[in-house]
């Protein structure tokens with residue numbers, strides 16, 4: 001073991017001690033009138049006395065960072081070199097950024113660290129961005145197909161000559177303002193903090209010992225927004241907006257597994273977002289890392305097996321019940337926090353919402369955003385084995401402009417057997 005490693009392992013500072021309250025840490029006033037008054041979120045490990053938040057950066061990857069430090073690959077006192085890392089487009093502050101209740105799961109100033117808190121950085125505070133913006137081109141087989149079939153046209157602007165789609169993309173790390181999170185869930189903040197502490201095996205003692213720290217950077221997955229067209233049009237209710245809010249489904253999204261409609265719905269959303277941008281509107285796809293209804297893939301695969309092995313085979317009638325039997329809940333995605341990303345862009349009106357989920361629709365409208373049209377997935381894009389999911393969702397109240405099956409008809413919608 002190198003000396004470096006030994007040094008790191010040799011002392012542990014317990015964050016739960018009250019002497020960890022330092023006067024050097026800057027206050028956070030969530031929803032304040034300007035960025036300076038709001039104060040930067042400081043979750044650095046290198047200068048513990050400056051911390052004003054619980055947890056640390058990089059969401060779920062924070063554990064890998066710890067491993068990199070453990071094996072000596074990563075200098076513990078590393079400071080990010082932020083030169084040239086800024087956004088290629090201007091992301092303008094919106095009225096929602098100054099409202100303590102519109103965004104509670106992300107830091108609205110997360111992409112503006114250098115502009116807003118440059119003085120603090122010069123003074124030595126280690127402040128890191130929690131939002132980053134860049135641009136890219138998407139090469140997607142379903143989009144190439146849409147071009148070939150004449151549904152989309154190469155215009156040299158939104159769709160480049162090679163058929164790739166130009167996008168601006170924005171990555172968000174989770175930053176939770178605990179009083180706001182508690183209020184959104186309708187629970188007491190102290191109770192929420194206690195449950196978060198207990199149910200993660202006691203991960204962050206400050207949740208219970210430091211009620212003065214109101215911000216938590218939880219070690220959970222991040223979110224990415226893909227914008228088709230001008231990012232500044234998102235906040236203009238006069239400009240047509242087509243939007244899909246998509247929860248991760250790795251099996252379908254990446255590998256094309258056919259038990260659900262996730263990838264076809266996602267690529268249909270991308271096609272419509274592209275087309276809307278080409279027509280002078282703007283498109284938005286938001287991709288949330290909430291695999292398997294935020295229950296994870298292990299749970300999800302267990303549920304698939306249970307669904308297919310149950311008496312009568314996989315059926316729409318018992319679709320939700322099997323998940324609850326295995327996981328304890330049907331769904332853990334907490335759509336209550338999903339609209340925060342839409343609020344970040346100042347969205348007040350969605351002309352075409354690509355989602356059949358009532359939970360998503362209700363969360364969006366409750367956050368004050370008007371939804372004009374709800375767009376369900378066209379029947380010809382639904383894989384045969386995914387009919388079970390589709391009919392179950394429709395019967396459970398998901399949005400559709402088509403027929404809703406019930407009782408015996410619902411029993412008749414069955415999927416492929418396990419080894420088939």
Ligand SMILES: [Zn+2]
Pocket residue numbers: 249252260261262263
């Ligand atoms: Zn899926």
